[in-house]
Amino acid sequence: xxxxxVGKTQRGYTIYVEDNEVGxxxxxxxxxxxxxMIWDTSLVCPESMELAILLESGFHDSIQRGDNVIKSxxxxxxxxxxxxxxxxxxxxxxRLVVEDDRGLNLIMNPRQVKKVDKK
Numbered sequence: 001x002x003x004x005x006v007g008k009t010q011r012g013y014t015i016y017v018e019d020n021e022v023g024x025x026x027x028x029x030x031x032x033x034x035x036x037m038i039w040d041t042s043l044v045c046p047e048s049m050e051l052a053i054l055l056e057s058g059f060h061d062s063i064q065r066g067d068n069v070i071k072s073x074x075x076x077x078x079x080x081x082x083x084x085x086x087x088x089x090x091x092x093x094x095r096l097v098v099e100d101d102r103g104l105n106l107i108m109n110p111r112q113v114k115k116v117d118k119k
Contacts, residue, residue: 069098069113078106
């Protein structure tokens with residue numbers, strides 16, 4: 001199976017992909033001499049990989065993608081589902097993209113919201 005270059009990281013490492021034996025993909029990086037596998041999609045689901053990366057990067061909040069949250073302090077109330085969690089470029093700070101029932105997305109600091117059970 002041939003490796004195909006698919007992109008570069010902010011630090012200049014090249015990322016490659018190849019098909020695996022079960023219809024998924026294996027991702028590789030030239031970050032370590034000779035190359036290193038960084039993910040096999042047949043072994044780990046994207047949600048597990050995403051959470052592992054966030055935890056390794058210092059994000060120790062219990063809020064994850066798909067959680068229902070509410071922002072109730074300040075000038076307005078906003079309730080929705082976490083659509084994405086990301087780390088700001090050049091920073092160790094995280095942000096949440098929260099989407100409400102209308103499809104409106106707001107970017108919020110995790111400290112602005114709390115997790116709620118959707119009834």
